[in-house]
Amino acid sequence: MVDVAKRAGVALSTVSYALNGTRPISEETRQRIYAAMEELGYKPHALARGLASKRSKIIALLFPTPERGLGLTELEFVTSAAEAARNNGYHLVLWSLPTDSSELRQLLQQGLVDGVLVMEVHLNDPRIELLRELEFPFSMIGRSADSSGMSYVDIDFERTTQLAVHYLAELGHRQIGFINHSQEAFAAGYGPTVRVAQHFDEAIATAQLQGVSTFCHDSVSAGYEMFNQLLTEHPSLSALIVMNERAMSGIIQAVSERGWSIPDDISLISLVSSARVAEMTLPTLTTLEPPIAELGALGVDLLIQQLEAHDRELPQALLPCQLVVRGSTGQVRRTER
Amino acid sequence: MVDVAKRAGVALSTVSYALNGTRPISEETRQRIYAAMEELGYKPHALARGLASKRSKIIALLFPTPERGLGLTELEFVTSAAEAARNNGYHLVLWSLPTDSSELRQLLQQGLVDGVLVMEVHLNDPRIELLRELEFPFSMIGRSADSSGMSYVDIDFERTTQLAVHYLAELGHRQIGFINHSQEAFAAGYGPTVRVAQHFDEAIATAQLQGVSTFCHDSVSAGYEMFNQLLTEHPSLSALIVMNERAMSGIIQAVSERGWSIPDDISLISLVSSARVAEMTLPTLTTLEPPIAELGALGVDLLIQQLEAHDRELPQALLPCQLVVRGSTGQVRRTER
Incomplete structure (x- = not known):
């Protein structure tokens, strides 16, 4: 020097x-x-x-490492966030940590990053608590239970769930099942799981339909078993809303093994699935498709805005998923069984 | 100070x-x-x-931004590389840039990162040429045409292709088609596309079978059309090896529309697909499954080894994919048509 x-x-x-x-x-x-x-x-x-x-122009994308890894659709957020960061002249580092990791504090105190974008937010999320305690700048893709005064972009799950239920009602479905993520995800307060469970019940009541809501582990075999159990207990279900990509594969197998066809015998909607995933199956899946690029880019934008503006206004945004009708939904044909 | x-x-x-x-x-x-x-x-x-x-303990994962984004299986590399970096006390930043971007030089000269892990390597890759010119430490997941003296971990495509062809031969298939990525990817020298095209021809010749090799754009509709064209021109094909996840979805649709069943009328193998993708379809796909976690972790390890060791030995590793038999392959049943 x-x-x-x-x-x-x-x-x-x-x-x-x-x-x-x-x-x-x-x-x-x-x-x-x-x-x-x-x-x-x-x-x-x-x-x-x-x-x-005193700025590194580096931000971190923080996402948990469940044993099973991120869902395929969640993975697509990572690349959209990386591109948005680059377009703003920032670098994006990936921090893949358990939600209760003590390592996060160390990482934050290293001073490497200016701010953090948190993915897969739980309603009571120790990561958010830590970030607030340290007064560390952050935004969320998703949001915790009390998100007042915090910056986030999230899916409008209420509107998204309504869109799915109303579309099925228009097709004549009166008995609709909902297959969520696992009971454990619900108990841990994973935002989408908790919110959609609630909004499904509301939307069913508003539309004066009959609904059955259930949890399912994120695996092909769990989906397979859950479908058979559900149809045994509620044989007149004619449509399922599924927010669980891995379970969906097992459901499709179980439908096929019964000799049923989709959508003639059962309609399926995949909630919060990307086009790439929806087009893997046959028939292709009707989805409520998240605006992945927008959510990733907006999450990064909100964080950078917070880092660079001094008025400390913390913007929030909710974006609904878009209904994309493909081959897995149709009018009710099974009038009796 | x-x-x-x-x-x-x-x-x-x-x-x-x-x-x-x-x-x-x-x-x-x-x-x-x-x-x-x-x-x-x-x-x-x-x-x-x-x-x-003079070390930042930050490494970059460099991957191209084709308009279509990374394949779903390639995306899984990103999280495995991030975890491997963290386990070694490094941070991983994502640099998503076109292969011919002039921005890479600027990014490297910023001095932020100690080294670069390059994904989706082409045979003559301007990124690799630039890294060599700048004498910047790097490793590859994949490799360029002349990779002597460079550090890489790649899929053993020769062994992988042999495994697929020999398995089909054992099931009695004599006429086998191969659907690759696009002609453009081949012309651009994208490693997997060029290597598997060559090794398919070799494996077919060694096994004394008949083979038809073709290119296909990475889209559902291109896969659909390519299947119909291929079966019109070569009606006695009884098995297809497909290295193109999006085309695979269109192929499955085209098979179904003919009223054919998988694998009774045609066997399908997906080359270099992860279990998560293979389980999305019905029947589930027999795959040659890449060791994603190992490739991501080994790529990071080789880079860090290079950064921290002083003997400058540049290790290389080739790992074969593993044959995972699922529902899309079976013995030849269509003896005549």
């Missing part, structure tokens, strides 16, 4: 001020110092700039 | 040496300086440490 000071023709203390930002120095001098650092081969100038502004 | 020097009880120049690493200072002094920085609330100490060691 002594060499840098010499080369830039400034005092050593000026270089220090440029790097730690403790005293204002002129932009011209700052540039001279950076030029000198580059000429002398001080490679990590991104780091030096980060020190200078 | 003047405050840090005072608090740590060292000269200002010593703080400079600690931060830029130009002269050796004792570990005890270094620790004293860091402690002073933390006490004084110099938050970005990860950056300061990065400057001190």
Whole structure:
């Protein structure tokens, strides 16, 4: 740094001020110092700039590591968030940690990142509590139980659930089942699981239909068994709303093994599934499709806005999924059984 | 920084040496300086440490942004690489850039990352040429045409293709089709596309079978049309090897529309597909399944080994996919048509 000071023709203390930002120095001098650092081969100038502004221009995407990994649709958020960060001149680091990890505190205190974008938020999420305690800037894709005063973008699950139920009602379905994620996810307060369970009951009541709501582990075999159990107990169900991509595969197998066809014998809607996943199956799945690119990009935008604006307004946004009708839904044909 | 020097009880120049690493200072002094920085609330100490060691402990995962995004199976690499980085005490940033982007040079010269892990490597890959020109540490998941002296982990496509062809031969199939990625991917030298095209022809010749090899765009509709075209031109094909997840969905639709069943009328193998994708369809797909977690983790390990070891040995590894038999393959039943 002594060499840098010499080369830039400034005092050593000026270089220090440029790097730690403790005293204002002129932009011209700052540039001279950076030029000198580059000429002398001080490679990590991104780091030096980060020190200078107390900003690293790095944000973290924080998502949990359940044993099963992220769902295929959730994975697509990761790339959309990475692109949005780059378009804003930021880097996105991936922090894949259990929600109750003590490692998060260490990572935050390393000072590497300016802010955190939290995915897969639970209603009472220890990660959110920690971020608030440390007064660390963050936004959420999803939201906790009390999200007042916090910045988030989330799916409008109420509107999304209504869209699914009303569409099935229009097709003449009167008895509709809902297969959620697991009871454990519900008990842990995983936002989508808790919210859609509630909104399904509301939408069924409003539309004066009969509904059966159930939980299911995220696996093919659990979906297979749950379908058979559900149809044994409620044989007149003619449509299922499924928010569980892995269970959906097992459901399709179970339908086929009965010699039933989709949608003639049962209509299926996949809630919060991307087009790529929906097109893997035959028939292709009618979905409530999340605006993945928008959610990823908006989540990043809200975080960066918070980092760069000084008015500290914390914006929130709810976006509904879009109903995309494909081959797995149709009018009721099984009038009696 | 003047405050840090005072608090740590060292000269200002010593703080400079600690931060830029130009002269050796004792570990005890270094620790004293860091402690002073933390006490004084110099938050970005990860950056300061990065400057001190000329290492940021950040690596980048570089993957292209084709308009269609990554395949679902490729996406799973991202999370396995992130976990492997964390287990080694590194951060993983995502750089999603076109392969011919001029932005890569800028990003590398920012000095933020110690090394780069390159995904979706093409045989003549401008990213690899740039990394070599800049003498920037990198490893590849995949490899370019001449990978001598470079560090990579890749799928053993030769062995993988042999496994698929031999398994079909054992089931009695004599006429086997191969549906690859697009002609454009082949022309651009995308490694898997070029390698499997070659190894398919070799494996067919060795096994004394008849083979038809074709390209297909990565879309459901292209797969649908390609299947119909292929079966019109070669009606006695009884099995298809498909390395194209989106086309596979269209193929399954086309099979079903003919009133054919899988595998009685046609056997299907999905090459380089994960279990999660294979279980979406009915019947579930027999796959050659890539060791995703191993490839992601090994890619990160090889890069970090390169960054931390001084002997500059550049390890290479080829891992075959594993044959996982599911419902889409069976013995030849269509003896004539």
